[in-house]
Amino acid sequence: MANKNFKLILKEHLSSSTIHGLSKIDKSSTIFTRVMWIIFFLIAIAFCSFMVIKNITNFLKYETTTKIETKYEISPVFPSVTVCNVNFFTSDYAIEYFTNRSNIYSNPLKKHQLSINEIYSNPDYHKNIDKFGDHFEKLFISCLFNSKSCDNASFWKFYNSHLFGNCFQFNTDSKDLLTNSIPGFSNGLQIVLNVSVPRELSHLNHRRGAVVFIHNHTEIPSNFLMAPVGFETFISVSRVFIKKIKKPYTDCDGDTDNPDAFDSEIFKFIHSKGFKYSQRFCMSVCLQKFLLERCNCLSSFYPLIEQNVQVCSNFIHLIECARSNRYEFSSNSEISGSCLAMCPLECESSRLEKTYSMVDFLNQEWEEIVQHFFNETGLEERKLKEEILSINIFYEDLDYTLISERESFNLISLISNLGGIAGLFLGASFLSLLEFVELFVNFIILWTKKLSKGDKIVEIKKKNQNFG
Numbered sequence: 001m002a003n004k005n006f007k008l009i010l011k012e013h014l015s016s017s018t019i020h021g022l023s024k025i026d027k028s029s030t031i032f033t034r035v036m037w038i039i040f041f042l043i044a045i046a047f048c049s050f051m052v053i054k055n056i057t058n059f060l061k062y063e064t065t066t067k068i069e070t071k072y073e074i075s076p077v078f079p080s081v082t083v084c085n086v087n088f089f090t091s092d093y094a095i096e097y098f099t100n101r102s103n104i105y106s107n108p109l110k111k112h113q114l115s116i117n118e119i120y121s122n123p124d125y126h127k128n129i130d131k132f133g134d135h136f137e138k139l140f141i142s143c144l145f146n147s148k149s150c151d152n153a154s155f156w157k158f159y160n161s162h163l164f165g166n167c168f169q170f171n172t173d174s175k176d177l178l179t180n181s182i183p184g185f186s187n188g189l190q191i192v193l194n195v196s197v198p199r200e201l202s203h204l205n206h207r208r209g210a211v212v213f214i215h216n217h218t219e220i221p222s223n224f225l226m227a228p229v230g231f232e233t234f235i236s237v238s239r240v241f242i243k244k245i246k247k248p249y250t251d252c253d254g255d256t257d258n259p260d261a262f263d264s265e266i267f268k269f270i271h272s273k274g275f276k277y278s279q280r281f282c283m284s285v286c287l288q289k290f291l292l293e294r295c296n297c298l299s300s301f302y303p304l305i306e307q308n309v310q311v312c313s314n315f316i317h318l319i320e321c322a323r324s325n326r327y328e329f330s331s332n333s334e335i336s337g338s339c340l341a342m343c344p345l346e347c348e349s350s351r352l353e354k355t356y357s358m359v360d361f362l363n364q365e366w367e368e369i370v371q372h373f374f375n376e377t378g379l380e381e382r383k384l385k386e387e388i389l390s391i392n393i394f395y396e397d398l399d400y401t402l403i404s405e406r407e408s409f410n411l412i413s414l415i416s417n418l419g420g421i422a423g424l425f426l427g428a429s430f431l432s433l434l435e436f437v438e439l440f441v442n443f444i445i446l447w448t449k450k451l452s453k454g455d456k457i458v459e460i461k462k463k464n465q466n467f468g
Helices: 002-016 022-027 031-060 092-097 108-121 265-272 279-295 316-331 333-341 364-376 411-426 432-467
Strands: 064-072 080-085 140-145 156-161 165-170 189-194 209-215 224-228 231-243 348-360 388-395 399-407
Touching (some): 002 022, 002 432, 022 031, 031 411, 080 156, 224 231, 224 388
Parallel strands (some): 231 399
Antiparallel strands (some): 064 399
């Protein structure tokens, strides 16, 4: 009776199923048609299974589609600019310091850097580090931004670079950022600099010119351009913004602008200092902490993350310690990997792409005119072409490039595809699944009743035996 009930329930389910083929198998009048429907139904299941597996596999690849857009902004924020003399030592104070010390280093190509390291390693001179280089009035001859004067020191902020000494930063106040509404070099930042070096200090460095960092106002200056003396350097800037989607689609880790998003000591340290986070900067900080732990000093080639800590300078044992440990850091995947684990990759980033060109700034006639002007101000006659340069920094245009990513095959696409495949091969829908749930529930109920009835029969037999 139980077997008959099971067969009856299954037969009723097949005859009323919305899945194509099942009802035909049940209602076939001949063996031939029934076998035919069974074969075609199995073939449909095979094709359906293959397509389902294929789509799930494609979904688990987590591929992305990149979209590149050009968008226009009416008045974008002008980038921050950091300007330095390429020569660290230019002042009378530096002349006094280097008196009778011109031959202290045998290698002339290393003389400039070793002298810088010596200053950083001596606490007495380190506290007066700003006295060795240019002051604002000496470095800046003229400054225009948006065709308005900016040669007042209030437009610029002093910044000490561990490589170039006294530098000055433009447009770094996050509360009062300057914008630029007209592209072109005549509406950007135009500066003329005096990068002269006293004759007494000219032996320290073979380079002449200026160093220019163009960066975001929350970033520490890192990548720089050189502007040579005697030339006018034009630097056109364009903006690129990148938005990635987080894991598992890409390697980026999510919202790195939130200081509480990741439980990483270095990640929190960078945010606590108010710096713009990036994985590259984080790795530099991690390397500095590694050198600080191993050598008790910081490398002058990376951001100085701590104050009042000696630089790995001209002390032989510190130089060798820093060099060997930098090599170990880069070659040992376990050490660098531990840093990488503490430095999540940002999903949103931006970069400033720069294109520069140069023209001759002072021909002979202009040099005579400018020389005459300087003579009128009481300055001695000099070779201005070897001391003066011009830099123009401007937006090429006001639009920017946005590179964004999205899922090539997301969960909604997967569900839609699976529904289409099931409907194409089997005529099934989501509600067809409920038919199998109903069949399963009916089987459970019938099985439960069978067991309950069996228990009652056993109990009656036991009572009869006891009565007998």
